[in-house]
Structures are given as structure tokens and as C-alpha cells.
Amino acid sequence: MKIIILGAGRTGSSVAKHLASEDNDVVVVDVNRTLLQELQDRVDISTVTGIGPHPTTLEQANAASADLIIAVMSRDEDNMIACQIAWSLYQVPLKIARIRDTDYLSHEELFSRDNIPIDVLIRPEALVTRYIQNFVEYPGANLVIEFAGGAAHLVSVTVQPDVKALGYTVRKLHDTFPLVRVLAVIRDGKLLIPDADTVIEEKDQLFYMSPPKLTLDIMKKLRKPERPYKRVILAGGGHIGKRVALALQHDFQVKIIEKSAERAAQIAPLLDKTIVLSGDATDRDLLVSEGIGDTDVFCAITSEDEANILSSMLAKRLGARKTLCLVNKPTYVDMIQGGPIDIAFSPDKITAGSILRYVRRGHVEKVYPLQDSGAEVMEAVASGEPDDSLLVGRRVDQIDMPEGVVLGAIVRNGKMIAVHHDTIIETGDHIVMLLRDKTLLGTVASYFQPDA
Numbered sequence: 001m002k003i004i005i006l007g008a009g010r011t012g013s014s015v016a017k018h019l020a021s022e023d024n025d026v027v028v029v030d031v032n033r034t035l036l037q038e039l040q041d042r043v044d045i046s047t048v049t050g051i052g053p054h055p056t057t058l059e060q061a062n063a064a065s066a067d068l069i070i071a072v073m074s075r076d077e078d079n080m081i082a083c084q085i086a087w088s089l090y091q092v093p094l095k096i097a098r099i100r101d102t103d104y105l106s107h108e109e110l111f112s113r114d115n116i117p118i119d120v121l122i123r124p125e126a127l128v129t130r131y132i133q134n135f136v137e138y139p140g141a142n143l144v145i146e147f148a149g150g151a152a153h154l155v156s157v158t159v160q161p162d163v164k165a166l167g168y169t170v171r172k173l174h175d176t177f178p179l180v181r182v183l184a185v186i187r188d189g190k191l192l193i194p195d196a197d198t199v200i201e202e203k204d205q206l207f208y209m210s211p212p213k214l215t216l217d218i219m220k221k222l223r224k225p226e227r228p229y230k231r232v233i234l235a236g237g238g239h240i241g242k243r244v245a246l247a248l249q250h251d252f253q254v255k256i257i258e259k260s261a262e263r264a265a266q267i268a269p270l271l272d273k274t275i276v277l278s279g280d281a282t283d284r285d286l287l288v289s290e291g292i293g294d295t296d297v298f299c300a301i302t303s304e305d306e307a308n309i310l311s312s313m314l315a316k317r318l319g320a321r322k323t324l325c326l327v328n329k330p331t332y333v334d335m336i337q338g339g340p341i342d343i344a345f346s347p348d349k350i351t352a353g354s355i356l357r358y359v360r361r362g363h364v365e366k367v368y369p370l371q372d373s374g375a376e377v378m379e380a381v382a383s384g385e386p387d388d389s390l391l392v393g394r395r396v397d398q399i400d401m402p403e404g405v406v407l408g409a410i411v412r413n414g415k416m417i418a419v420h421h422d423t424i425i426e427t428g429d430h431i432v433m434l435l436r437d438k439t440l441l442g443t444v445a446s447y448f449q450p451d452a
Contacts, residue, residue: 235281293319384450404436
């Protein structure tokens with residue numbers, strides 16, 4: 001597939017890295033020649049230095065032969081104009097654009113072939129908001145990601161000492177919760193694909209699929225129950241901070257600390273149940289005066305990594321129960337997580353996963369890279385009829401998936417069903433799998449294409 005990526009920032013670079021490793025012809029466009037050279041030194045791509053929306057630049061990138069354009073430049077307006085020109089001059093079939101400003105997003109009628117021809121809108125703030133919301137709603141989880149429209153959860157939990165499931169085999173856990181499937185274990189920093197006889201050990205980080213109604217129940221087997229979160233402090237009142245406050249303020253006691261007095265005054269009237277403060281979240285006295293010692297979740301979500309890291313570390317030292325830290329540089333995530341910072345996450349990783357689903361062959365609905373292990377969790381939809389499909393009408397034990405693929409969940413008619421060896425796949429089933437290596441993507445995706 002010929003793919004043009006406009007913007008070599010963190011999201012563009014992350015997407016380019018994934019796509020170039022999957023035998024795609026990738027061209028990355030940016031005005032920053034140094035940034036492009038650094039990316040090209042690490043990834044097998046072509047580059048064009050120039051202004052993304054300019055026709056001359058798109059012509060140099062050979063847009064006329066492109067199958068897909070991904071516009072992830074810093075300005076929404078540039079992304080919209082680039083998609084318009086890519087369609088008007090070059091008829092690029094599929095156009096994906098990152099749009100952040102809610103003023104544009106509130107008018108979805110703008111984004112159509114007759115107006116601004118963007119086929120897929122990527123809303124990073126909405127994706128990050130949902131990520132944070134799930135963290136707050138499921139105390140003790142490292143990660144909760146929704147699949148199949150929320151009918152299935154991918155959950156990550158670190159096993160604590162003296163809990164009921166310590167010493168269980170994976171088979172026993174599955175027998176206790178028939179709808180639950182363990183996909184992977186990170187043990188001593190290494191990703192393991194467990195079999196039925198794998199024993200669950202202390203400090204294991206388990207990744208499992210479960211229906212939402214069982215997410216908390218299985219967590220109680222793996223770690224000591226935590227009281228529900230009530231008090232939340234958000235460091236940063238930007239687009240993400242405002243959206244998170246709107247999502248949480250009716251069920252939690254929410255405060256925002258925003259450094260800009262002007263921005264604080266702007267968002268305060270929009271958040272009727274949130275306390276908005278103007279101040280610096282790295283100010284020890286301010287945190288103490290606002291009750292950081294009684295805070296359940298401190299979430300640092302400004303645009304500055306260093307400020308987020310420092311404020312999270314300070315909040316933890318002053319008694320915050322859990323700290324959640326947004327870092328824009330993905331390499332920081334593994335470096336800082338697990339000490340005074342409980343959870344670190346990269347919005348670009350979340351955004352990249354939402355883009356990748358539209359590039360993969362087959363009926364791929366969602367892709368989530370599993371940390372830096374090279375593994376991915378993928379959701380795809382079975383299609384076709386028994387006579388033209390490698391999946392439909394076949395029992396699970398009759399499907400010859402390649403080694404390294406773990407079936408995690410089947411969602412049928414909006415509900416997660418138990419997966420047994422004799423479960424028969426039906427048209428429309430949403431199937432969630434772990435792929436140990438993304439080189440398996442092409443083979444696995446072909447199973448979801450009729451007449452494969």
C-alpha cells in the first residue's frame with residue numbers, strides 16, 4: 001500500500017514506524033529536514049521536505065498514486081486543507097486527519113466529500129479522555145481498553161502477594177471465570193504467552209479479556225480490593241483536562257489546577273461541578289492546601305512532559321493515592337512508570353493505534369500495541385459465508401491460525417461469549433486476538449477476508 005504521512009511529529013513518526021515494518025511504501029512529509037533525516041535513519045521510509053498541504057509538496061510525494069493519506073500535522077487547519085487538496089487534485093481514495101478542536105468536531109457535517117473530504121476523523125483528546133476515565137472507574141487496574149464497542153475489556157493488572165489467585169494455573173482461572181481469557185503475562189520485563197499450565201506468580205503483569213461486568217471481580221482475585229476513587233485532581237486545563245473534567249465531574253469530586261489564569265477563567269464557567277484553580281501544579285504549598293494527601297487520583301495532563309513528571313512525583317510524595325502521568329515522548333513511559341508514578345501513558349501511542357485499524361487489511365476494527373513488546377491486540381470482524389471464509393462456520397479448534405496468535409474474546413450481537421474448542425464462528429462475530437509479533441498481521445488479516 002502506498003501511504004503518505006503528513007507530519008513527522010510523535011504521532012506521525014510512530015505510525016510510520018508501524019507501517020514501514022509491514023511492507024508498505026511509506027512517504028513522510030514535514031518542513032523539518034532534520035526531523036525527517038532522524039526518522040529515515042531509524043525507519044525504512046522515503047521523505048519529502050516541504051509544507052504538507054502545498055500541491056507541489058504532494059506532487060513530490062507522488063500523491064496521484066497514493067492509496068491513503070494520513071494528516072497529523074500540528075494545526076487542524078493544515079490537516080483539513082491537505083485532505084481537501086489530496087482529493088481535489090489527486091483523488092486519494094482514503095484520507096485520515098487528526099482534528100483536535102472541538103469547535104470543528106461539533107459540526108461533523110463539515111467532514112464529507114461535498115465539503116471537507118475527510119474519510120476518518122481522529123480525535124486524540126476523546127481517546128485520551130476515555131483512557132483516563134477507565135483508569136479512574138477501575139481502581140487497581142494498570143490498563144482498561146475497550147473493544148467491540150465496550151462489550152469486551154482488555155485489562156492489565158499486577159498480581160499482588162497473598163491474593164486468592166496466586167499460584168493458580170491459567171486453566172484454573174479460566175475455569176473460575178469461563179468468559180475470561182488471559183492473553184499475555186509480563187514477567188521480569190519479558191512478555192510471555194501463557195499456556196493452560198502456566199502458574200500465576202507474584203508481580204506478574206497479567207493482560208486478560210473480560211466482559212465489563214467481570215472486570216472488577218477478576219481483579220479482586222489478583223490484587224487486594226481497593227476502595228473506589230472519589231477525589232481527583234487534574235494538573236492541566238487544556239483540551240484534555242477540560243474533557244476529562246466534563247466526563248468525571250458528575251461522579252467524582254474534581255479539581256483542575258491550570259497554570260494560565262486566562263485559561264482557568266475561560267474553562268471555569270463550562271465546568272459547573274469542577275473546582276478550577278489558577279496555579280502551578282509543581283507548587284508544594286498549593287498541592288498541600290488543596291488536600292493532595294486525601295486525593296485518590298492525581299492526573300498530570302499538561303503539554304509539558306517535565307512538568308507532568310515533576311508534579312506527579314511531588315503529588316505521590318505528598319500522599320496522593322495514585323498518580324497518572326501523560327508523557328508525549330513514548331520512551332519516557334517505561335522509564336518512569338512503577339516508582340512514584342503509578343501509570344505513565346503516551347497519547348501518541350493511543351492515537352497511533354486508532355489510525356492503524358484503517359490501514360490493516362481485512363475487517364480490522366481496532367489495534368492496540370502492547371507496550372514495547374512488539375505484540376498487538378487486534379479486533380476484527382468475521383465476514384462471508386462458510387463456503388468463502390476461513391472462519392465462518394468453523395469450530396475454533398478447526399481454525400489453523402499461525403503460532404503466536406491467541407484468541408482472547410468473541411463478541412456476538414453485542415455480548416461477549418465463552419470461547420471453547422467447539423465454539424463455531426458466525427458472520428459478524430467480533431474476534432479479539434493477541435498477535436505475538438506484528439509480522440503475523442498480514443496472515444491473520446487474510447482470515448477475515450471472504451474468498452481468502
